[in-house]
Amino acid sequence: MIEKDLVAAPGTPERALLETLDLGRLPRHVAVIMDGNGRWAKQRHLPRVEGHRAGASAVRETVETAARLRLDALTLYAFSTENWKRPKAEVSTLFALLKEFLKREFRSLVENDIRFRVVGRADGLDPSVRSALATALEATASCRGMVFSVALNYSGRAEIADAARALARDAAAGSLDPETIDEDAVARRLYTADLPDPDLLIRTSGELRISNFLLWQIAYAEIHVTPVLWPDFRRRHLLEALLDYQRRERRYGGVAEEDASAPGVPPAPAALGA
Numbered sequence: 001m002i003e004k005d006l007v008a009a010p011g012t013p014e015r016a017l018l019e020t021l022d023l024g025r026l027p028r029h030v031a032v033i034m035d036g037n038g039r040w041a042k043q044r045h046l047p048r049v050e051g052h053r054a055g056a057s058a059v060r061e062t063v064e065t066a067a068r069l070r071l072d073a074l075t076l077y078a079f080s081t082e083n084w085k086r087p088k089a090e091v092s093t094l095f096a097l098l099k100e101f102l103k104r105e106f107r108s109l110v111e112n113d114i115r116f117r118v119v120g121r122a123d124g125l126d127p128s129v130r131s132a133l134a135t136a137l138e139a140t141a142s143c144r145g146m147v148f149s150v151a152l153n154y155s156g157r158a159e160i161a162d163a164a165r166a167l168a169r170d171a172a173a174g175s176l177d178p179e180t181i182d183e184d185a186v187a188r189r190l191y192t193a194d195l196p197d198p199d200l201l202i203r204t205s206g207e208l209r210i211s212n213f214l215l216w217q218i219a220y221a222e223i224h225v226t227p228v229l230w231p232d233f234r235r236r237h238l239l240e241a242l243l244d245y246q247r248r249e250r251r252y253g254g255v256a257e258e259d260a261s262a263p264g265v266p267p268a269p270a271a272l273g274a
């Protein structure tokens, strides 16, 4: 049961938004491309890392709200394989913020029954980061509420390549007949194997790009792009994104129900002179 008062206090604009949501039709999995930290800092004449610091607070509020709405899964894109190209100091601040976040939020993750995960090539991360991640993974392993995944050292293409390698290995070992490889076989070898595909993908800061995020999984996701920069993203913005999602008609390549019953091909015109 969703406790509305925990999501938004009565009488607040957030509560008004929450009341317009159909709580029986929330997306199961929401994925977010957090963007705009650098621009947020620039607007305030602050170093870029201050944007990331403020971004970590937005992470906290988003995770808490998503868990209180009882979503099955929330996946946040925190660090792509391309982000290594950023200045060294920025990269180390990002990972320091992640470690700080895990240390600070660790108890609240457990209390809120949130299972923490990492998607991406975690073996490419610094041992101190891996150890902080392992602690959070272990501590929340028995949690049964929302799965909160952070994409780190993540690339959608690399993920698909990793799945292809796993398929090839299984085929070479004789445990998989190549002729039986179907979409499910690929999906079972992705980092998100046991999660539903995202129903909703949110991107902040107004950019209209997918940026190599969950390429396979977002095949049918609804996309919500907001001009809000990530550090400013609050509960209200998540609720707005969910409302936008509920206004969409999901057809998965089919047709709307009312059109399905209508004749698809207009009858051929009668032959001239017939």
Ligand code: FPP
Residues within 6 Å of the ligand: 034, 035, 036, 037, 038, 039, 040, 052, 053, 055, 056, 059, 076, 077, 078, 079, 083, 094, 097, 098, 101, 150, 230
């Ligand atoms: C994109 O903004 C944001 C990132 C690359 C990093 C996101 C990281 C955090 C919010 C901090 C810590 C994360 C967790 C999970 C606690 P950008 O720097 O590309 O912004 P710009 O496009 O305006 O330059």
